[in-house]
Amino acid sequence: MAREKTRRKVHDAVLSLAAGSRVSTITMEGIAGRAGVSKQTLYRSWSSTGAILFDALLARSTDAAGRVAVPDSGDIRDDLLLLATGMIAELTDPAQEGLLRRVTAELQADEDLALEYRETLLEPQLGAIAHRLDRAGVPAPDDVAELFVGAIFHRWLLRSRPFDPEWVENHVDRALTLAGSVS
Amino acid sequence: MAREKTRRKVHDAVLSLAAGSRVSTITMEGIAGRAGVSKQTLYRSWSSTGAILFDALLARSTDAAGRVAVPDSGDIRDDLLLLATGMIAELTDPAQEGLLRRVTAELQADEDLALEYRETLLEPQLGAIAHRLDRAGVPAPDDVAELFVGAIFHRWLLRSRPFDPEWVENHVDRALTLAGSVS
Amino acid sequence: MAREKTRRKVHDAVLSLAAGSRVSTITMEGIAGRAGVSKQTLYRSWSSTGAILFDALLARSTDAAGRVAVPDSGDIRDDLLLLATGMIAELTDPAQEGLLRRVTAELQADEDLALEYRETLLEPQLGAIAHRLDRAGVPAPDDVAELFVGAIFHRWLLRSRPFDPEWVENHVDRALTLAGSVS
Amino acid sequence: MAREKTRRKVHDAVLSLAAGSRVSTITMEGIAGRAGVSKQTLYRSWSSTGAILFDALLARSTDAAGRVAVPDSGDIRDDLLLLATGMIAELTDPAQEGLLRRVTAELQADEDLALEYRETLLEPQLGAIAHRLDRAGVPAPDDVAELFVGAIFHRWLLRSRPFDPEWVENHVDRALTLAGSVS
């Protein structure tokens, strides 16, 4: 509904606010003010602050049309390493981390946003990993993909331990172990 | 600082509010009103709504002194099954789920609360599981414990898939597979 | 800034509250509630409870544009009697007395309100009296006007003695005595 | 009821608070804290903040037992000048002005305090002046005393004009004019 120009102004405002202060203080009024847009215009296109932040995140990741780029080097271990590294890079990117945490928080109370999140981000991501595992002959690829992503996400969300490269390698190896005799 | 009587009134109020309406609408004022307590009394003992909810959850889980009861049947597979089942039961308990989601959401923006959460709940839980795995001879027990818990938590937090008993069994088996040749 | 409709609602609320209970218990929240207006709307237009009460008093006195009606019978003694009687009537009017006392109290701590009070109410009143005295040839009319008003105000503010008609006459005569040989 | 030591501590606290910040922000809690006295102790001896401030003012003026020192030079004009000058000095004394304004404000809503004020301060003051005028043969000395004091008080309370020495002299002369042919 919103004109493309408006959406861009709003996304820019969100990113600039996210860079300049705690993401948890971003509000509809703040976005409207920064974007030079009236609150009514925001409400016409988005149902909540969380929805705007999510939209801004999406717009940031999907410049081209092709969503999640799945690496395909031929070697499953290399691919998993790339996937893990890429995911960690995104989660800890200073320009995104705050927004991701805020959106994850809002998912807990907003079923609609949660649904959109799953369909738009989560499923493609898990699907891509499962697909890659499947091609490599790993049994129960969906479950292993969940295991693979779940541990990384858990560590990030609860800030339980830092991500160090050695752990990532071991994490990949553990995932591959589950593939049984797969090389 | 707060008297024991006050704390109990507050915890009761939180649980009754959590049972009666969406947890995301619980406020300091609402708790104060329900508990028959002044706002100042709340702020004297807790720094935020999240801190109160967390405290109420804690008080609910820790009646006796001994935290997380670690099952010890002698059989590692049985123990992991019990652990997983218990964790899922807690996460999906109608009396707790909303509170847990709200607290998890607030952790994202509240570093102090996050620290307390890790020290009080997360580490004991992961530690207990790791300890059990260690005793069974599983290598890298901390990482495997994280993997084990992470997948369950991920599925719950993002509501990606329901918990069915068959999956739980497979999940346990996958964890044991990582133990290598361990029986 | 505030719409005319809002101002009227607020003034009505103030007068109804002033009539129904002790003026010293009137609060911003009470006015907002009675007027069916949000607190923010009050703060947008007035800086304090005192400012609202003062505004309500003003709106009550200044229906037409012409402020203080100065009597002009041709006879200075009659005029002063009318002025004194009118002033006393206003000060002791049950619908106003409480508000006037409250406003006078707040003037003591609120320099801005005090300034507005002087410019809007006090100076026109004193000026009108002084002007009348001046026309009658009284020397130092400003000082005599202050004397004239000051005694009435002092008696009212400190409730030292009731206003009886005989005293008013003598008060007028004393003021005229200061005019020397003026008839 | 309060022990003398306590009263002194409280009075000192009031004066120090009055010197250090706006008198309108003085509170029971603030006095208790500064005086190193519990709130309960304050409430045992005084019914309101206003009562404490009034008491502190009184204690300040009445070191010796003899209240208002009435000058008696033999010359009524000199005496009135001294009285006016003394009154103005007191009203504008930086250590007292704020307290006096605060107390005057509280009088408007607190009948008990108002009564005490009249009996303890106002009547002795007016009486002393009236007595002096009476001795000089001035007719209606009470009314003239009120006129004399009322104008000064009015000018102070509403801050309408500064007190300059010339005005004081004229003010005294005007009061004497009312004495008719009295020398």
Place this chain on the structure above:
DNA sequence: AAATAACCGAGACGGTACGTCCCGTCTTCGC
């Protein structure tokens, strides 16, 4: 080109909750 509609900025508005300050009372605990 003028008339007319759609849109949008600005922000007032009724509300709810925030976090703080005091009130006046009650409880605890140390000297």
Place this chain on the structure above:
DNA sequence: GCGAAGACGGGACGTACCGTCTCGGTTATTT
């Protein structure tokens, strides 16, 4: 056993946002 220290229920403060609602002043279309 008195009194400081301060917890407590309560009420108001002044502020921040919420989501809705009018306003005018462009823009764009339609005639």
